[in-house]
Amino acid sequence: MTLDKTTSLEQLPDLVPPQATVALGGAWFANHPMAAVRELIRAGRDDVHAVALLGSIDVDLLIGAGALSRLTFGMVTLEAFGLSVNLRHAVQEGRLPIAEIPALSLQVALEAGGRSVPFLPLRGPVGSDLVALHPEVFGTATSSFGEEAMIVRALRPDVAIVHALRCDSAGNAQFDGTYGQDPELAKAADRVIVTCEEIVDRAEIAREPHMTKIPGFLVDAVIEAPFGAHPCSHVPRYGLDAWTIHSYQEAALAGGETYAAHVEQLRSESESEYRERVIGEHRGRVLEALVEAAVVLEEE
Amino acid sequence: MTLDKTTSLEQLPDLVPPQATVALGGAWFANHPMAAVRELIRAGRDDVHAVALLGSIDVDLLIGAGALSRLTFGMVTLEAFGLSVNLRHAVQEGRLPIAEIPALSLQVALEAGGRSVPFLPLRGPVGSDLVALHPEVFGTATSSFGEEAMIVRALRPDVAIVHALRCDSAGNAQFDGTYGQDPELAKAADRVIVTCEEIVDRAEIAREPHMTKIPGFLVDAVIEAPFGAHPCSHVPRYGLDAWTIHSYQEAALAGGETYAAHVEQLRSESESEYRERVIGEHRGRVLEALVEAAVVLEEE
């Protein structure tokens, strides 16, 4: 196979059409495609409809930098560091249209999209006020057997962006630690962009075929982005940079010029300049060591 | 974890309730749970409702030995060696009630069972006469969005029996080569029996977590059965014993006393006696070498 889908991070914004619905991989503080998020901000995007199942700093930063025109989400939180400041402000001030969809229902809606079926039944969030609020997502189906089931309607994002551990040039993307629902995002989206810690040969992929969670035929573009989830974790390569997230949240809470300067800094530098400035050699090693430092209490 | 679900092959028939619907793992000539099939025959069962998506000698032998009261299947074939002789005779003579369900629809029906949803929509076998023949499986669902979709109704077998490469005592079952739709059988069935080439420690499972295709919480019983798929293949441990299948088919074609003697022989011996008689040391090594002998034309 001679397929070469590799491109550079700088090209990524061109692969995201205007007003595109973009599903972002990762979950909570794990494995969001942060290099891609930064690049969309560098490109000055203000038209992205983000789909974030379990978002954190990815979504907060996109909102803060004015990159989103709309947000579909299950949760956005900075966990121990507090609420998502930019989500709060944008929604409380009526500046950002949102669709809050319970995350498992959103997963199944995306799964339906990936299967090319119009809807899927599920044991859904009966009792949630979000059901009545989103008649475009939740419905019921009556079968010829006489059963009635709650359903979610298929969702097909224009683009999915996920961050993998490694990937070959044909798009076979491997993960070892957290991969959330990234495979289902890739199946559902029309265009799939994989950023990865490193691009490797096909032979290296074939040595661990069980780690390929997204097969290459689903993938359109492959971009090498070391520390591409930073400051989120990418287990087992590196842990969460909680300290950088803490500083970020302080800037977000300060708001105003402090936060504007933070965004401006990101815009003014390339991704490799970002790595040099924020991560550097020593911090990079410590972040890697967080994985080794984590303690299992019983190997059983 | 101290869970110990291990038991012996001799106990397997007791784990299959009378008149149970039993889904059999594997596909075509790969990875059927043949040691379990032989043990059901040794126990003199005549009441099994087998569910075989892509059956071969497993189903033919069960029919030939009179073990089935009913068969739900997508395909049963001895491929190059010919039609399934015992299926032919049993159906042509009206001795075996069958439900022929297109295999992908059957997979989705089992998937629905594993998800605890009443049905799943699919781009099904429109144009097949089997749809009208099986109104208990195929139907339609109309959504509140106005879409109509073909659906299959959920199927929950009483028992699933699958053959894994290795398994720990808690039931974490690993596969490397062909595993067909064994994971979905395990999710759908009320009781799950895993036979495996070898029982290993939890630590050995944890070293290759991506190969665990059936997590232990789904599994009820774990049985060590070396060459437990024989004469089918279990890649990468051993290839197809095409020669033994050829002899079997000759016995099936001869029928009458010749075939009865074949079944009687299986009944009169234990599984380890079977291994000694049919496989032995040299044949075992050759079957293992078939995997190494297989040729890839381009590593790409």
Next chain:
Amino acid sequence: MPDYEIQELMICRIAAEMTAEGEHITLMGSFTPLAYAAYMLGKLTHASDAWLAGYNAVGMPAIELSFTGAEPAAYKAATSRASFTENGHLFHLGTRGLLECVSSAQIDGTTAINLSAIGPYDRPKVRLPGGAGAPEVVQNYRKLVAYFSKHDRRTLVPVVDFATGRRTPVGREQRDALGMATNGPVLIVTPLAVLRKDDDEAPFAIESAHPGVDPETIVAQTGFELTVPTQVPTTTEPTGAQLALLRERIDPRGTARFDFLSGAERMSYLEQILDAEWRRAEALVAGSAEVAS
């Protein structure tokens, strides 16, 4: 009687709900110290055969609590991996989920939890994070525990501003009839008491009051109707063995205390813990540099 902090008592009470129940499994997502501590305590004591999953790691063993270490630890000795969607169908949307511990900004007497908005939903006073998978999970798991670091009428409210999720029905018979998983009441565990709801038609009742808390205080601090039994039992206190496990092995840096602090104290406590986590990792880097030189 050993000295203990209130979150330790809450952890021990929740851990009692953590049981090994065959094919049922408990899945953990983002790092919520109190819930994690309860799961680990159960797993290291009476429920060693309980199945746990963390993130995409299924069959994980007990781990040490840590803001940066919980996720990597989950993977280290787990027996399998699965996509969230696959696990979603098995546990969260199926019938194999065991114990869900959820915390929210508000809860009311119907079991409705609010993780969405304080004030009007469309133009809220406080936009909250959203419920992640809680709306489905509270509905489908066998057992549901809602826990709170405060017990007051702003948290346990007459009616939530918005129901992000709700368990309905609650009653065992009604759930059985619908083929829904169940094994017990809905519990609310707070710094004052354990409340339980067994029946859709009846209010929450006080199951037990924590030592030194009188029922009147609990009622006064609760915004919804409570049934008060004539004899209110006292919540079982942590044993020395439980406290030792929690303090020495499960949560040596005290992450579970974090949610019980507020304001500046809270942030400086977090910074302390994170400093310790950094130093541990940095020591490993220094150690390997030494070996290399």
Next chain:
Amino acid sequence: MPDYEIQELMICRIAAEMTAEGEHITLMGSFTPLAYAAYMLGKLTHASDAWLAGYNAVGMPAIELSFTGAEPAAYKAATSRASFTENGHLFHLGTRGLLECVSSAQIDGTTAINLSAIGPYDRPKVRLPGGAGAPEVVQNYRKLVAYFSKHDRRTLVPVVDFATGRRTPVGREQRDALGMATNGPVLIVTPLAVLRKDDDEAPFAIESAHPGVDPETIVAQTGFELTVPTQVPTTTEPTGAQLALLRERIDPRGTARFDFLSGAERMSYLEQILDAEWRRAEALVAGSAEVAS
């Protein structure tokens, strides 16, 4: 013009349908030599970027044909694994399936194939194997080729005894309107000719006659109506390079000839091939025994 056997011409014609089409993929199940040969020939020549899956092995490279070796070879250099159910949703039941080659006992002019029963379904004269996933696959793949080792009125029949599966609709516009994958007509490839159907309302037409076969023979041997163009093209013959690839690399033991034999000759041919496969494996055992001693 090189000498060739009829199955080689058929393989080359089918291989022409094997194209690299982005996200589309071709999945192989049980070992069917002629179809496998066509896939491999395409992959080794013009369609090197085409995606192939075999059994649970996705992203497999081209392999040598063998009754015992096809399955293990599929795994050896594949880039991923997936359950049949997962692949089913992506390819067979989705819109990402590329090329399906199917063989059946009967086919008729509506594209109905019979893999179920000759004679009455409930009490058949011959109970056939069943269609496996063919009923769904013939309906959903972009391209469908039905191939047969015989071209006669017992195989290409007026109406199948039973429609195990059928492609409906066939026409590109009708399929596009339904959101169904399509890229071309339904082809029938036989030892006499290539037939094609583009339109639900029109019969199959002769696309080409194999060298030396006249259209009248084709019509006479076909049980359903055929459109015969005024100029019937001749099927392109295999090139020397294609034949060399097939004979030397893809199918050195000639497994694809097997389906074109019958009776005793067929079984003895199979035995010969299996003998060779046994000897190759046995030599490896002897080789490693030598090394070990």
